[in-house]
Amino acid sequence: MVIGKPVRDRRAERHEATKEEILDAAWDIARTEGLAAVSLRDIATRVGMRPPSLYTYFDSKLAIYDAMFAQGAQQFADAEPWDELTGDVRHDLALMFRTFIGFCAEDQARYQLLFQRTIPGFEPSPESFAISQASLGRVVEQLERYGVTDPRSIDLFTALGTGLASQQLSNEPGGDRWIRLIDDATEMYLHHMETTNQRATAKGRAAR
Template identity: 60%
Template sequence: MLGEPTRDRRAERHERTKAEILDAAWDVARADGLAGLTLRDVARKVGMRPPSVYSYFASKHAIYDAMYAQGCREFLGRVSRLDLTGDALTDLRAGARMFLDFCVEDPARYQLMFQRTIPGFEPSTESYALAVEGLESLRAELVKIGITAPNALDMLTALTTGLADQQISNDPGGDRWLKLLDEAMEMFLAHMNTRTRRKVR
């Protein structure tokens, strides 16, 4: 029994408090907007004084960074659960639907991950690596269904984030732009197939 590692209860408490602060930060961002997030409001939500938050996060941007990383991990989880069929259009629609649902279900998370709404904030190298991993996993899925054009992923993300922007901005809670997704994926696939045929000639 002497060789068994002992639990570091202090470190566990520290991590639990960090997670609580992060949850509170999301609550504030969703209620008041990302730019409206203040350490004072976050601290009040978790029952501590604002200076105490610095024991867990070095700055407000460090909280944003942790939120960004958490959002990226959630997205990677969604990508890993995609159930693809091998049919290009079916799989494109399924992947795009997953992405669009992820975006519109939490506008604060969407703004933090996919827009530059916080002056001066840039994700850390570690957090940004998670975002790159998400993009590369999507690129790999495109390759599996035969879409290999260098700009295919850029075009796909432009289409889907454009729909997300419109939905969040102009019809929150509705489906006006969500309903355009299937047609947008048909157009995207047709365009990519046309490009491929031109190269073959």
């Protein structure tokens, strides 16, 4: 009788689990001490290792930042609310704003890592960057479905979302002073769509 190869690689699974644990510790530090304050020493302490042992899992500190970037970008992709779209422009735009701004406001460190260049020497690998680019692409596609095809209007949309998120985070982290402006911002942007060369879809207009 022949013994088959095991289907699961328990060693690899364990390895992956430990990598996750290390990243969790790194996020903890980033959130409490600041993204730039992450150190191998502190990570090691939290996971109960000595610093050199981390090199079994990551090639360098920047590799850890990169893995964090990939995680954050994936979380962003997972947060996209495509299954909650109703076809009503007003509702759907507000939903997109809310999702983006909520995601940003949820975690300042993650926002810094994903959307700003704050760590000297760090930039995401092409693979990690691709994840976040894909998410942005889906936002653009969705806007286009509502007739927003002018690149300038798309840029204005992202600027509005970023502005609300950025102000919320830097002036009142944890609060909702700018989050509460999402409906106003949506209304304002809707009017912009209607008065430039943009057209809301028939369904979108009908729902008003």
